[in-house]
Amino acid sequence: MPILALNDVGVRYGAVAALRSVALNVHRGDFIALIGANGSGKTTLLQALHGLVPHTGTRRVDDRGARQVMVFQRPFVLRLSVWNNLRLALWLARVPAAERSGRATQALHHAGLAALRDRPARALSGGQQQRLALARAWAVRPDVLFLDEPTANLDPSAKKEIEAMLAAFAHEGMTLVMSTHNLGQAKRLATRVVYLDQGMIRADLPTARFFEEHLDERAELFLKGDLKWDV
Amino acid sequence: MGRVMKTALFAALMWAAALAVAQDRSIVMSSTTSTEQSGLFAHLLPAFKKATNIDVRVVAQGTGQALDMGRRGDADVLFVHDRVAEDKFIAEGFGLPRRDVMYNDFVLIGPAADPAGVKGKDVVAALSKLAASKAAFVSRGDKSGTHAAELRYWKLAGVDDPAVKSPARPFDYRACGCGMGPALNIASSSSDAYVLSDRGTWLSFKNPGSLAILVEGDKRLFNQYGVIVVNPAKHPHTKTALAQAFADWVVSAEGQAVIADYKIDGKQLFFPNAER
């Protein structure tokens, strides 16, 4: 039983169809990598899964997939301390007051941010802010974590740190859906790869199969980096 | 920011509370800008407060507006100087019978060089000469007692509407719709402008430039002040008893003496003439 299911879902922005007739089932424990060219609909698909945009078709959320958080490419943190950003997230997620301090502390340590606890969150580096965003997400114990190109703006060492965190989350049993440009990242982390082209899902396979078998012609071109821009 | 807001709010509430207490023995008096600017109230009202412990809050406007304020019931007592308008006010039922309090006089002010040649003792003749000249006249044009008097003098000089230009009357008539001070300011900034003013405002005016008194002493320049208590029949909420206390005091021997006592540069400004 999928914890999150989209069926025949379409999203339009004015005259443009960003997603067309998408069907996707997310199962507990999945680590799905969404790949595709710019404009293929990855972000829109994430938003549709998360329930952030109006759409046609059906979106079904199981109890076991109810708590969801999204982490964006550019982390948005408030002009508060790292600690208060965490507490705010817990408050917004309606976590009982008594538990908030404990969970915030755990999240701080889990993300390796304990030393930066009282620093203004905006003073952190890009990588540190993204770690904070992930800590913030982890603190509320989401069932599903959506990530929109979370390492696109980061330098290689920061990238490694984030990937390590995501791997740890997956290991703890969290379900993750992540869009990425980085094929190596998809290979390293994901259990399943979904390829999007022009708003439609062209391929949806377990990672190993995806990278080894022959696929959709355009998917092949994409993987080789030969897919032209003017599509 | 929250602390600042709280402090400000607290201050505001304290104000309101203090106000509520102060409201009790206070009245609002509607009067004219010329009277206030003469400085009379700063001299008169403390004496009244000492005698009766009543605060008088003066709102100073032109006579027309002062009377309108009485019609709306926003004042408890009026202190103005336009007999005709006052009588109308009382006839309309808005005021109790008026009492004479004091008089001062108007003076015709102009450039010391007197380009229109109006200097003398006759205000009507002066205005006739002025109308035939190329000089300018600054009018308050604000329905004040001074403005009403000015229009009466023009009529006597044969000028029904001074704003209307004609070859026989080439003078420049400038109506500013303003108080006595601003009108004097306008005249003082010009080299050939004349203006009718009450003596009190003129004596305390601090920007005379090259202006000087050119006509004074004409009996017609006599400016009578009256005190009117707002009629409680029309506006029951007004503080009639306290207002009456003021009206009674200002025509009493004591009040009249205080008025006579007010001087600028050793010169008496107002001449008490209440009936006994």
Add this chain to the structure above:
Amino acid sequence: MSAFGESFQTAVALVVQADPVLLRTVALSLAVSASACAIAAGLGLAAGAWLAVITFPGRRVLIALLNTLLALPSVVVGLVVYLLLSRSGPLGAWGILFTPSAMVIAQTVLVLPVIAALSRQLVADSLRDGGDQLRSMGARPFTAALLMLLHERWAVATILLTAFGRAVSEVGAVMIVGGNIDGLTRVITTTIALETSKGDLPLALALGLVLLAIVGAINALIGLAQRVQGTSLAGAR
């Protein structure tokens, strides 16, 4: 230029001697305008936040109207509030005409659109950056708007300072509803108007300088506070 020189000397003399009338007038100016800004801030920030997130037909018209009210002449506000508070008006029974309370009300009406319009713009712009993230974290639209006000608190401080400047420097509204009563409702701006009409121009200018100095001091304090906060922010963007 002599009028300016004389004014400057008069201004310094007034301040140095701590002339009691001046002090009382300044205190009243600050109290009235600060109170008005406090009240308008409570209402205006809430209204601005609400307008930034609500959607309903005619919203754009309402926003255009609000922005138009930024140019509301203070004398018009004074007139309207006067007619409301006059004994012959609907709220005459309150009996607060010609008291500082009436002045606070008039100035609140005056600066409320300023705060609402500017905070609406601020929140709308901020939500474009972080609105999705806050929503994802479970914030309802109005909660997100309020969080953005917290997030942009220094910009909010600038908005409130703008409103305060507008209030403390206006003369039309407080003149009409306050009556410029000596010792009760006379503030710096109405005193300037009075002294100007009495022809005492140096004194009027001097008072103007005093007013500017006060607002300048408040601005400097806010700037200082921001810098103090900033040093502990060590490079925050």
